[in-house]
Amino acid sequence: MIDLDDTDRAILRALLADGGLSAKAVGEATGLSQPAAWRRIRRLEEAGVITGRHITVNADALGYGVSVFLGIKLAGRGRASLADFERAVTAIPEVQLVQHVLGLYDYRLKVVARDIADFERILRRRIMTLPGVGDVESNVLLSSETRPLPI
Structure with missing residues (x-):
C-alpha cells in the first residue's frame, strides 16, 4: 500500500x-x-494504484437494453470444475463481468442482452449449457448508479 x-x-x-x-x-x-x-x-x-484508463460505453446506444445479474451455483466441486466453468463463461461475449464469490452462489455474472427474448436465448443456449452449472438465479437490472471510490 x-x-x-x-x-x-x-x-x-x-x-x-x-x-x-x-x-x-x-x-x-x-x-x-x-x-x-x-x-x-x-x-x-x-505502485499499482492506477491500473489503467478506461472509457465508458453506453450499452443502450449499442442496442444492449437489458442487463441481468446471475447467481450461479456449480453442481460439481473442485478445482477442475471451477477452471472449466471460468474458461467457458469468459468466452461468451455478452457476459461482461465474472466474479467468483462466497455465499449462496459460487459465481456472479453480469450479462447484457438486446432484450428479454435475447437474454432468454443467451441463458438457455449458452449459460445453462456451461460445464458444471447447477442452480441459476436471475436479477434484471432496473437502474444503477456508479460511484467513484472515496479518495
Missing part, C-alpha cells in the same frame, strides 16, 4: 472524473506543473 497525500488524491479524483486527461490538464487541475503531474501519475501507476 502506498501513502497518498492530498495532491495524489486530487490527481486521482481528476482522473476518475476524466481518465483521458493529459498530464498538463491534471497539473492545471491540481496546481502542479506538467512534469510534476506526469511524475506523480507515473508513480501512482508503478
